[in-house]
Amino acid sequence: MPFKFYFNVFFFVFCSFLLQAQTDGFAEFEMDQLGIKKYQPNWTMGATDSLFVEISNGQKYLLHTIRAGQTLYSIKKFYGVDLSDIYYSNPNISNTNDLKVGEKLRIPILSKAIKRFQETNFDATAYIPIFYKVRPSETMYRISKVYFRLPTEILMSRNQLLSENISSNQVLHIGWIDKNGIPDSLKNFTGLPGILGEESQKNKYRYEAVFNGKNEKTLQGTACWDKAMELSAKNKLYVMCSYVPKNGIVRIENPMTNRELYAKVVAAKPENSFTQKSIIVLTPTVAHALGGLDARFYVKVHYCQ
Missing domain, CATH: 2.40.40.10 (RlpA-like domain)
Known part of the structure; x- marks a missing residue:
């Protein structure tokens, strides 16, 4: 075989190795025959995990607990938000070095990113449950109808409640998000929260x-x-x-x-x-x-x- 052939083969293998080695420890790339197909964070959340949602000035935020090895880039990919959304929702965060394991980030999300209803073939292991902590003076009607647009009877059934009476700091199961991240169709938050x-x-x-x-x-x-x-x-x-x-x-x-x-x-x-x-x-x-x-x-x- 001519030298040029071996050189081309070596160059192709070397470039493929470099491309795979360029992952930064926090993300991985799926490859197809044309090259990079899509970016994915190399962490997912299991069905045993859970998230809380809070509401401030009408904007919904998921409270994400930072894990070891996570960066702002991997977090933004998982939740489908821009870095700027994370920055101005968490004013004390300015770069990856500010992240501390165990601390919480407020992640602004669209209401439709929360799965509120179960289909016939609903698989709970594919989703992360979302919870809401009741604040003083809040009612079941406000939380179900105004905040999350859920029929009151469904929210009561989901939480095994016999009446609409709730108390401050009571935890309510609201819905779910996909444990692999928020789908592309539910991404692109662009509000000012x-x-x-x-x-x-x-x-x-x-x-x-x-x-x-x-x-x-x-x-x-x-x-x-x-x-x-x-x-x-x-x-x-x-x-x-x-x-x-x-x-x-x-x-x-x-x-x-x-x-x-x-x-x-x-x-x-x-x-x-x-x-x-x-x-x-x-x-x-x-x-x-x-x-x-x-x-x-x-x-x-x-x-x-």
Whole structure:
């Protein structure tokens, strides 16, 4: 056989070995004859595991207990959310190094990601049970009808209750999620949850108070932010912009992720080499909430005059 043939065979085997070796210890790749077929976390949850769901400002969160070897990337894949969803739902988390085994992450989810009903051939071993802890003054009607859109009688039967009377801290079995992760059809959470969602809504009211349908202007250009700055609860929806007076409100849109929010202007944009050619400076919270993980990304800024 010619040397070129052996070289090609060696090169193919070597590349295949490298590709398999490139897993980072937290994920594995399924391969087919065309190459990488799909990414999967190398951990699954068994039917003996369970998760709690909590509700804050109308947003549902699963409480995920961090296991050894898990990263933000493997967790986001399992639950089908963006890294930015995890970041602004857990303001004290800024990178993988912040994860501690045994601690809990709040994972925002869509309501339809929770399986509420059992089909005829339902296999409980293929799912993880989801529970909810009753808060003071909550009623069976509110939890079943408002929170989870379940018939009251089904929720009572599922929890072997003879009446609608419930008490604070009582644990209710609500439904299930697939132990292999949330299916693609139920992924792509893109909301602005929790405290940030409430803050954006308040800013929106202030914005609309001066917006009459005629005096709104739009800028298109680059937003910048300091990726070295830590993400924390102190980083609210603040921006620096020279087109709007201090304490004014702007509506910022990221066309690439179809996300928008309302933020408060705390100062004029500083003029230096980093901010040059940008129209607005963001805090890390605003950047992550918009889904902009690069230090500079394209935005539309709407403001009123």
